[in-house]
Amino acid sequence: MAALEDADIAMRRDVAHALGHAPSPGAEAALARRLQAEGDAGVRESILTALARIATSDAAAALVPFLDREDAALRNAALESLQQMPAEVAAPALLPLLDHGDADLRIFAVQGLGSLLHASRADWLARVMERDADVNVCLAAVEALAEAGSPEALSSLETLARRFPEDAFVAFAVDTARSSFRGG
Known part of the structure; x- marks a missing residue:
């Protein structure tokens, strides 16, 4: 070496x-x-x-x-x-970043976790949408869920829309994800 x-x-x-x-x-x-x-x-x-x-x-x-x-x-x-x-290797390294003080690192964690084929992926991303205070981190989770095709997170999308009711981009992203889950 x-x-x-x-x-x-x-x-x-x-x-x-x-x-x-x-x-x-x-x-x-x-x-x-x-x-x-x-x-x-x-x-x-x-x-x-x-x-x-x-x-x-x-x-x-x-x-x-x-x-x-x-x-x-x-x-x-x-x-x-x-x-x-493999998801079982990468996820334990990325999950702690969801609680990091830096929103950019949380976004990278969301992007990484969103690409992993893991049974808990939708749950991790739903938790972000329901709890993260930074709208950009939440939007990264919406994008990751939409790309992954995770309709089981619809209730979390609704929660996100209620958390940021005045944000037009959140409304757009939620509507787009909702539509993609419903096939159109």
Whole structure:
């Protein structure tokens, strides 16, 4: 794993690729440390792919801090890597973010959870619509539910509409989701 710090870009990329196929103990932490410092897009991609392929709770936990980065490309790539992991691995890493003080992190958590194929997905997103104080976080949950086709959350949509009665975009989003659940 020391080769992750090699000056040669191709070497770092190859080592990340190899760790994704045959991870050694501590690979997740080593890959995350390298990702933090890595400037080459190809090596970053190899590291993110390796972490997604390793798909352990440690790999998921290693990606979460990157959701709070100013670098939008890295932030989005970290979210995509989490979304590629099995739901039972990614969800425990994302769920605590629903209670984070930063609305942007809550939105990323909603986006990540909304893409997971998990029996509790609609419940998680419904809870957001019913309780989150930030309208943008709630709207992200509406979008995720609509994309997932989760009509079981209709009552939560109604709750959201009542929580933000003066917000025209909430009314529009709720109507659109309602319509999509009803097939039109």
